[in-house]
Amino acid sequence: MVVIMGARGPLAALLGANALSACGTAMTVLAVPWFVLQTTGSAARTGLVAGVEVFGAVVGALAAGPVVDRVGRRAASVASDLLAAAVVAAIPLLHGTSGLPFALLVPLAWALGLVAAPGATARRAMVPALTARAEVSTERASGAYEGVWRGARMLGGPLAGVLIALLGPPGVLLVDAATFLGSALLVRLFVPAVGGKAPGGYGHRLRGGLAYLRRDRALRWVVLLVSGTNLLDAAFFAVLLPVYAERVLGSSVALGAIAGVWAGGGLAGSLAYAWLGARLSRRWTLATAFLVSGAPRFALLAAAPPLPMALAALAVFGCAVGTINPVLGVVQFDRVPDDVRPVVGGVLQAGSQWPMPVGAVLAGFAVDGFGLVPTLLTASGVYLAITLWPALAKGWREMDEEPVGARH
Incomplete structure (x- = not known):
């Protein structure tokens, strides 16, 4: 049963489901590393757990497109959210009953990444059809989708920091499970089925998605760029930032404040793009956002400024990063036909996320082996080198061109 709503109601419901999922995920991102750090004291083990979860997400994203089509x-x-709720809830329930050894936490982290990925792919694939029904521009819809996600993470980060202090990481994970259930309920009740089911087997649909990417240089370049930045972003958020909060700031609440300010800046950037994006060059918006939000963030933590100064700078960096996913979303919505959108979306997600487990694991070993500050400074230099590419290579102009007949 689907509750009948106005033309924009289904899109609003999808945005609400995305917000619930993002808020819960923001809490998990902080609660799980803090749990590992508190129970093991090891940055390497923290990076390993984060890396395994992202590896599961990569596998899930690669399989997601054909599964969503089927x-x-x-x-x-709906199915993805229900499975994710079950896996997340299993962590605190096992911890509070029979115990949760590290050897069992690792496969649970992998399973969480695996089952959550198809839901993200499916929700994003529904956006263009619901946008057309709501009669709004792709720039505004993409900005709103990303803005809602950023806003939810802005709330989820500080909430997680406070709940970790009050309830401990297991309590946060139970709240996270409830958000997945809420997301499933919203989609099931208020979002109509769009897109249909695609014919053909798994291999046939996956080959079709890969073939489309081979023909589109702009999307191939996006995957290469984002795979490099995601490697370093995973290192930053999964390992370097939690270690910085524990060893330098000594506070889970400060960690939550940083996450909230970062997401708040991202929300502002996403909303600004939703309003102004149709008038901006996609290439130069992307290039500027990466240069402002990437390398300076690592250098900032290496300098260890007072917390208020760090929060102010991270708010600016977050505002820049908030425009990145809306730009990439518009490029994908405009360039990829609807009949291959879930498969191409899954391949894009897997292709850009596969280095993230490597980044998290390497960061953990680097911190244990060389120290936090040398690792931050090295990552800053590598990030700068990667993100100069869109500004220097003329081929990135294709981002501002829409292939004829791509949008259906």
């Missing part, structure tokens, strides 16, 4: 976008979103 079962339908709405059904895949």
